[in-house]
Amino acid sequence: MAIDERMYWANCMEDAWALMQRQLVYPVEECGENLTMLPPLAQAQGVPLDFPAGKKRGLFERTFALRESLVSPLFRVAEAARRRGWLLRVEDAYRPLAVQEQGATSDFVLSTVLAQVHWELDGAWPDAALLHRRLACWTAIVPKFANHTSGSALDVTVLDAGTGQEVDRGGIYPEFSLRTPMDSPFITDEVRRNRAITNELFATEGFLPYPYEFWHYSWGDADAEMAAGSGRPGRYGPVHWDRDAATMRPEPDVLRPLLTVTQVAEWLARQDQNEKRPAG
Numbered sequence: 001m002a003i004d005e006r007m008y009w010a011n012c013m014e015d016a017w018a019l020m021q022r023q024l025v026y027p028v029e030e031c032g033e034n035l036t037m038l039p040p041l042a043q044a045q046g047v048p049l050d051f052p053a054g055k056k057r058g059l060f061e062r063t064f065a066l067r068e069s070l071v072s073p074l075f076r077v078a079e080a081a082r083r084r085g086w087l088l089r090v091e092d093a094y095r096p097l098a099v100q101e102q103g104a105t106s107d108f109v110l111s112t113v114l115a116q117v118h119w120e121l122d123g124a125w126p127d128a129a130l131l132h133r134r135l136a137c138w139t140a141i142v143p144k145f146a147n148h149t150s151g152s153a154l155d156v157t158v159l160d161a162g163t164g165q166e167v168d169r170g171g172i173y174p175e176f177s178l179r180t181p182m183d184s185p186f187i188t189d190e191v192r193r194n195r196a197i198t199n200e201l202f203a204t205e206g207f208l209p210y211p212y213e214f215w216h217y218s219w220g221d222a223d224a225e226m227a228a229g230s231g232r233p234g235r236y237g238p239v240h241w242d243r244d245a246a247t248m249r250p251e252p253d254v255l256r257p258l259l260t261v262t263q264v265a266e267w268l269a270r271q272d273q274n275e276k277r278p279a280g
Contacts, residue, residue, distance in 0.1 A: 005186070006119070008178070016137040016211070017137060023144065024142075026222040028144075028235075028237040028254075029234070032248075033069060034068055035241045037065050038093065039051050039064055048088070049074075049090055050088065050090070051089070056091070056174075063094045064090055064094075070151075070152065070219050073206055077202055077204070081201055082161060086159065087160070087161040088159075089156060089158070090156060091157055092154065093148070093151070093155075094151040096149070096241070097146075097251060100143070100258060104141050105259055105263065110264075111271075117130065128261050128264040131264050131268065132261045141257060142254070143255070146238060147236070152218050152224070152236040153221065154218075155213075156198075156217065169195050170195070174213070182199075206219050221235075238250070
């Protein structure tokens with residue numbers, strides 16, 4: 001029996017939203033561990049990791065940093081991948097809250113998600129609350145959701161080490177489609193195997209996948225501790241990191257909105273006016 005694509009997508013996104021509501025109340029006890037840049041350490045130790053040049057999508061700055069104690073586990077994942085003939089590309093890691101907010105409020109992200117919601121609603125115009133919920137599943141809209149801002153998460157692409165071609169995991173980072181959820185039923189058996197192998201490589205070192213993005217892994221934050229069912233509080237929360245001073249401080253208001261329903265409504269109204277849609 002064929003799976004209804006729109007129903008699957010709507011249910012998946014509502015499940016992601018429900019997960020985020022549980023994460024909002026999950027305890028975090030910030031451990032105060034500093035962050036460190038990955039590229040110079042990988043180069044110095046001869047670790048096979050690739051770091052793309054330039055801004056993500058030409059818009060968003062990338063800071064290839066993680067909490068210090070996560071570096072060695074990541075490097076072991078990279079070595080295990082090399083033994084398989086794979087090369088890991090780190091697409092994104094620590095993300096300053098200013099960059100997270102830039103993404104959440106950008107026309108690129110808003111327009112991308114609006115197009116998907118248009119499809120989900122079979123062409124109907126969404127209300128602001130629905131679009132806001134879907135945006136939360138694509139880009140964290142409060143710091144507590146955003147484990148990139150905790151320095152405990154990374155997004156990865158997997159390459160064939162011999163050819164440099166991307167190993168097929170169902171899409172190009174960052175893809176927002178029916179194939180994006182880790183367990184999507186709309187992927188091939190080969191893609192499913194490649195995702196499973198990647199998950200196993202990361203899980204061996206304690207990194208757990210985010211269920212709704214096939215490229216995202218984290219360790220030690222609220223998201224990962226919830227996924228593991230550990231019962232432990234997260235040890236990493238959103239932080240402000242000063243690379244030059246090598247200092248960090250926790251975000252004092254982890255529940256402050258980076259994007260509100262009101263902002264979404266105002267943006268939607270501008271799009272509505274621009275499209276000059278007929279009333280009714």
